[in-house]
Amino acid sequence: MSEKAEKQESSLWSNVKVIIQALLLALVIRTFLFQPFTIPSGSMMPTLLVGDYIFVNKFSYGYSKYSFPFAPDFFNGRIFEREPERGDVVVFRYPPNPKVDYIKRLVGLPGDRIQVQNGILYINGDPVPRTADGTFTSDYRNDPGRDIPVFRETLPDGVTYDTLDEIRGSRGDNTREFVVPEGHYFMMGDNRDNSLDSRFDVGFVPAENLVGRASVIFFSLGNDTSFAEIWKWPANMRWGRIFKGIGG
Numbered sequence: 001m002s003e004k005a006e007k008q009e010s011s012l013w014s015n016v017k018v019i020i021q022a023l024l025l026a027l028v029i030r031t032f033l034f035q036p037f038t039i040p041s042g043s044m045m046p047t048l049l050v051g052d053y054i055f056v057n058k059f060s061y062g063y064s065k066y067s068f069p070f071a072p073d074f075f076n077g078r079i080f081e082r083e084p085e086r087g088d089v090v091v092f093r094y095p096p097n098p099k100v101d102y103i104k105r106l107v108g109l110p111g112d113r114i115q116v117q118n119g120i121l122y123i124n125g126d127p128v129p130r131t132a133d134g135t136f137t138s139d140y141r142n143d144p145g146r147d148i149p150v151f152r153e154t155l156p157d158g159v160t161y162d163t164l165d166e167i168r169g170s171r172g173d174n175t176r177e178f179v180v181p182e183g184h185y186f187m188m189g190d191n192r193d194n195s196l197d198s199r200f201d202v203g204f205v206p207a208e209n210l211v212g213r214a215s216v217i218f219f220s221l222g223n224d225t226s227f228a229e230i231w232k233w234p235a236n237m238r239w240g241r242i243f244k245g246i247g248g
Contacts, residue, residue, distance in 0.1 A: 042143040043189035050140040053219035060213040087159030089214040108186025115177040139222045167193045214246040
C-alpha cells in the first residue's frame with residue numbers, strides 16, 4: 001500500500017472514530033442529562049406553546065427504565081431518586097401506554113387530596129388562589145381561541161403560573177376528590193379545558209414513569225411552522241421565548 005493510500009485510510013478511520021465518539025457522547029447526554037422534546041399540543045398553554053422545543057432535565061428525579069432508549073426492563077423503580085416538587089412541569093410516560101410521552105404540571109403529591117370545583121383547584125380542602133391576568137390568543141391552527149381568559153394560580157409553596165379557562169362549567173371544572181396514592185403524582189395541564197390529565201384517563205402517575213423536569217425552551221416556531229421549513233423561520237420565530245425558563 002502506498003504512503004498516500006495509508007494516509008487516506010488513516011484519515012477516514014479518524015473521521016469514523018470522531019463520529020462514533022460524538023454519537024456516544026450525544027447518547028450519554030440524552031440518556032443521563034438533557035433530552036430535547038417538542039410540544040405537539042396546546043394542553044400546557046400559555047406556559048408552553050405548540051412549536052416550542054424544550055430541554056428536559058433527566059437527572060432531576062433520578063432514573064427509571066423510562067430514562068433509557070427503548071425502556072429496557074432490567075430494573076424497577078428509580079435509582080438516585082429525588083422527589084419532584086409541586087408546581088414542576090414534568091415529562092412522564094402515559095400510564096395506560098408507556099410508549100407515549102406526556103407533559104403536564106405536577107399539582108398533587110402523595111397523600112394530597114385534589115379536587116376541582118367551579119374551575120377552582122383545591123388542594124387538601126383549601127382553594128388555590130387565582131387572579132385574573134389578562135387574555136391569551138393562540139397562533140396554533142387547531143386551537144384558534146382568541147382572548148381566552150387567563151388566571152394566575154399560586155400554589156401553597158409559592159409557585160405561580162398562568163392557566164387558561166376558556167369554557168366555564170366544562171367537564172374538568174367539577175371533579176370528585178382524588179386522594180393521591182403513595183408513590184404517585186397528580187398532573188394537570190395549564191390549559192384547563194383542553195387537557196387530558198389526571199382528572200381523566202391519565203390517572204395517577206407512578207414515580208417510575210417520570211422522565212424529567214422541563215427546564216428551558218431552546219427554540220420556538222409559531223403559526224404551525226415545521227422545523228424543516230427553514231425559509232419560514234425568520235417570519236415565525238418566537239424570539240422572545242428562546243432560552244426562556246420553564247416553571248412557575
